Amino acid sequence: MKHTAHFEFWPPRIAKSLTLPETTIYDNLAITAKKYPNKTAYEFYGGSATYSQLLDETEKMAGYLEQECQVKQGDRVMLLMQNSPQFLVSLFAILRVRAVVVAINPMSTTKDLQFFLEDGDIRLAFIGQELYPKLEPLLGTTTLQTVISAAYSDYIDVGKALAAIPGEVKAPAKELAKTVSWKSALDAAQTPSDYAGESDDMAMIPYTSGTTGAPKGCIHTNCTVQANTTGSYHWMTMSPDTVVLTSLPLFHVTGLTHSALNPILAGSNMVIMTRWDRDYAMKAIEQFQVSHWINISTMLIDFLANPQLADYDISSLELVGGGGATLPIAVGEKLRQRTGLDYVEGYGLSETMSHTHFNPPNRPKLQCLGIPAFGVDARIIDPMTGEELGVEEEGELVVHAPQMFKGYYNQEEETKSSHMMLDGIQFFRTGDIVRMDNEGYFFIVDRVKRMINAAGFKVWPTEVESILYKHPAVQQACVVRSPDEVRGETVKALIILDPEYKGSVTSEEIIEWSKGQMASYKYPRIVEFRDSFPTTSSGKILWRQLQDA
Structure with missing residues (x-):
């Protein structure tokens, strides 16, 4: 059944449906x-x-x-x-x-x-x-x-x-x-x-990041790309006088949609950064009066940790958000203290040309995927039986949406196996485990393939990570499975410590703290400290690489 509870929290003065343009x-x-022929399109060093x-x-x-x-x-x-x-x-x-x-x-x-x-x-x-x-x-x-x-x-x-x-x-x-x-x-x-x-021309083939095997090319037409370009333009209330900090990589669907296609549709100014540099970002926000910044949590964590930030005026910021990895609550609170803004998270895939879900900017929830965007029918199913699940039940997210790709390039079988029929409608199977609260907001639980089976109990690494982020010493965390003679698999946490805690907190202390924060089968039995994690260029932690290692 298509869910509608989220409409109560829809951004004010924005229609709940969106007629897509047939332009390219x-x-x-x-x-x-x-x-706007004479308006600045971009600033570049x-x-x-x-x-x-x-x-x-x-x-x-x-x-x-x-x-x-x-x-x-x-x-x-x-x-x-x-x-x-x-x-x-x-x-x-x-x-x-x-x-x-x-x-x-x-x-x-x-x-x-x-x-x-x-x-x-x-x-x-x-x-x-x-x-x-x-x-x-x-x-x-x-x-x-x-x-x-x-x-x-x-x-x-x-x-x-x-x-x-x-x-x-x-x-x-x-x-x-x-x-x-x-x-x-x-x-x-x-x-x-x-x-x-024409609207139906094939326009782009972004490749999936290949975290689950060889990358697959996702066929998008002008029409599927326009769905998210136009949708987020309205959602983010953009105008010709919006100034966007283009710091996410443009080869990636999120950076391309929100930091280039969106501002170009609006006639906004893009402040382009070739690579992330928190000092440059800070100065650019002040100098060009940046209003909109879509980023990834790792960028924002680094930005807010800049000791010189207090010396700069970043009050022009009106909207800060992102996706790819949930933002630790402590970082969201730090952002609010510094700017008065709530972080606006979203969720999407290469297959949907960036987002299917977005938090309402006027009422976001932290560590939350948000609510379904314009025209998105999002449901939760039991990944084994395909049966539809209800409120607060954990299952696989499936979506039917105007931004949905037309199939994997030259991969008919993969295309077929990634879709399913529900109520006579074709849905894409995302492979992500989520739950939905009674207000229609969606929350990530994990990837289907990431689940840890600890003595018969399901443990979702993302849930354990989000709890670990509450510890003041934890700057970044990645949870992987480790073989265990008794439990089959057990929970292992790889942690990057906040610099001020290095040398003063032990792995045993974090394990002990975790026992009081989560169920006994969930807390990490092994904690290892790292100086860095391998990441994609869009900032996502390569958990599979850490798992394989």
Whole structure:
């Protein structure tokens, strides 16, 4: 049964349904450039550009793709870059010629890149010049034939930058063998043919992060991408005068939707950061009067721990939120003390082009996925039987939504097995275990595959982690299973200590404390201290890597 309890807590003055536009993602940029041609589109380490300049470069690059590289509708094009103006130009140029954007994690290895090129039958790639050594061995030995290489330094102004500029951003343009330089592609000043893009065109193939086996490409159309772009634009009450801190990586669906597509739809200013730097973020918020910042909890933890933060005026912030990993309650309270703002969490997947759930900004709950977004039918089932469950019952989240992908690229069987029918409607099985409270807010319990079976009892690592975060010494925690002769599996906690507690708290003390905080079968029997955790570039802890180790 479709749930409606959450409508009582819907953001005020926002309609409960949303008619989606039939325009395309490229149209969003073209319309904004027509409405606000002279408005600043982005700030980038001292450099900046207006919306008409952004559109002009997009048109020239699209002309080059079409006229010189013979890129056609439906061709997959790799976008391998860090956050930069060139990322935006490349993205919209690909969409302008009705080709398909395949944005890839810049941390990928040569072997990873070979997989993506072959899986997507990709002939052309846009890259940041610093990533070329990883791609060079694949040029001509795989499907890859053409590489357009960009130097981020072409778009900066060192004299106006607020703080230290990352090395790869400052690096001057290099002449790379076998590549086309960004500048020469733009200087060709080619004109693309008239735009005839449609809502149902395949637009993007983001890849799942591969935490559960080989990455899978998720097919998204302009329409599925517009669902979340338009939905979050309304949800976040954005306007042309909104200023967004673009610190999440843009290759990732959350960063792309909330920190680029959203502000471009609104005509907002994006303050682009190529890599996370808490000093730069702090200065940028003050200097540019940043109002909206979607981040990941690890960024916010680092930002609030900055001893210089009290010296800066960050009162322009109106909305701070994110997803990917739940925010520790203590950090949420610290944010409220510092800014008066509540952290607004959301939940989503590559398969749903970012969020399916979002907390109402006017009434968020901490450590909560939020309520279903516009048009989302979210239900909870028993993962074994498929039977629908009720309030406060733990089960697998399944969703039917306008932002739902059209299937995995070239993977019919995977597509079929990840969906199910319920009440005659097709739902996507997320693989996430959740529960819903009586107000219709959803809470993560864990991944189906993460469950620890301790002497027959189910232990969900995320629940144990959220309790560990209440201990003042715990800065970050990751819970994994450990083999146990008696219990089969037992709970092991890997912990990064807050610097001021290093050397003054023992693992035994944390185990003892845990006994008083959770059921006897849940508390960690083993605690190990670490200096760091492996993470994805979007900041998620790679629990599987820690588990395997």
